[in-house]
Amino acid sequence: MPPLRPFARALHVARRIPSRSVTGLHLNGRVITRSCSCSAPHQLQHTVTVAPEAATKEQLNPTTADPPTPPTDHRTLAQAHNLFITSPYSPGSPLILPNGAYVFQKLQSFLRAQYPQFGFQEVITPIIYKKSLWEKSGHWENYAEDMFSVQGRGATGKTDNAQVGEDEEFGLKPMNCPGHCLLFRDEIKSYRDLPIRYADFSALHRNEVSGSLTGLTRVRRFHQDDAHIFCRPDQILEEIEQTLKFVGMVYNTFGLGPYKLLLSTRPKDSFIGTIEEWDRAEKQLSTALDNIGTEWAINEGDGAFYGPKIDIILKDSNGKEHQTATIQLDFQLPQRFDLQYQASPEELEAGSQTSMDSGLDASLRRPVIVHRAIYGSIERFMALLIEHYAGKYPFWLSPRPATVLSLNAEPEVLAHVARVQSVLSGLQAHDVRQLHPSASPRPLPLSTIQLPIETDTSARPLGKKIAEARLRKYNHMIVVGRKEAENGSLSLSLINQPNEEATVEILEAVIDRKITARELSKGVNVPLDAARRYFEHLANAFM
Ligand SMILES: [Zn+2]
Structure with missing residues (x-):
């Protein structure tokens, strides 16, 4: 059974796609979402076949001439601790047993405990949205074949008294960003309100082909430690720096690492915004990377058309590399969802709106969205930890x-x-000494x-x-x-x-x-x- 897929292959896949599928601003296939933290690169594996030699050549920073000993597969290790099962009744959706749920919830509660010090607020959002939302976000055009769709109650026309609009087609969400945009839009925001940081552990569904489904690593239903930061353009540096510190703190706690950071910059031909706007954003990302002091490299021209990104590449105890966390800037979704805030006095004085702000009143600006996940998919991160600890859990x-x-x-x-x-x-x-059998149960403190x-x-x-x-x-x-x-x-x-x-x-x-x-x-x-x-x-x- 194959262990977790090495990062080298993911990197190769990610590099090959733009040259094949970007034509002007029209993107076919899944490219629109490939770089979002909400879309781990492993989801792309089935779209491109990579020769093994090519993958080896792409290996980042190899530590040894000998191939590392492959770890026992997470599915085998998970059996010893009764963590999860799979069922032909729901391929690609692992059924998590009590022991697995215990680990899963520890991973969630660990991050929950850290969120206040990094300014994140947890939100709860729907699993299904109408097709019209996915059309607005661009997913229906670019990602529909990877989405599950469901019918509203009146869809067949046979249901009496169905409400107007209920007969629309719905899509199961493959990522949380559009829902968080709806939350942001709910009230008019001032520059003082930003940054706003929404975190969401919601279940996500992606319609992977059945032949590619494996254990906890390639699944149709999964959860992310997903978050979206809505900030002013001048806040990007600090937000990225804080996010990188958060990543470092989490990986140190799990004894994971070393890891390296990869900055993907403006694609050559197809991008939104101006070169100056990209340069400014990339400068903030590279300054944040310099300030953090971890090894980093540039992946020239491999950013998504809607913004540059930083990938975190983790080297496991066997020398294999995995992409886990992603930090992705997004100039596009704020435009698609018409997100705006009242500009600060400094912004008003400078007077200049960027190309992102076109169509807005002179007193308004658009925020930038930072998509970020630290574990990535919690299921996939669990698989990585299962192999990392090899049955010896802290x-x-x-x-x-x-x-x-x-x-x-x-x-x-x-x-x-x-x-x-x-x-x-x-x-x-x-x-x-002994609880009295007839005593009424008392609530245990939450801190127990x-x-x-x-x-x-x-x-x-x-x-x-x-x-x-x-x-x-x-x-x-x-x-x-x-x-x-x-x-x-x-x-x-x-x-x-x-x-x-x-x-x-x-x-x-x-x-x-x-x-x-x-x-x-x-x-x-x-x-x-x-x-x-x-x-x-x-x-x-x-x-
Ligand atoms: Zn996102």
């Missing part, structure tokens, strides 16, 4: 942070196993760190249970016997935890003593409340 992301094994079947031991599970999961405070702690109280020999815990790759194994039940403690072993040294330091800090090598191999005796505090530390240290 605790905060792990669907199997710990399992509690009973040493025997004595009632006191089994009761303690249940209590350990409840306290470590975050469901019960350690100082509450909930962990999927499992148990094994089967009557099998302990050796068998330990072997299985190792096989299922829990980060921690906890053993509870009569001694632990009597003194309210547990025996904790790290069996599959990355950054083990730093993790042990956290545990030592919590229990306030050094841990010996013998304890590490046999299990550390830890009071139950300390074990819970240790887990809370780990979850927030992103380890």
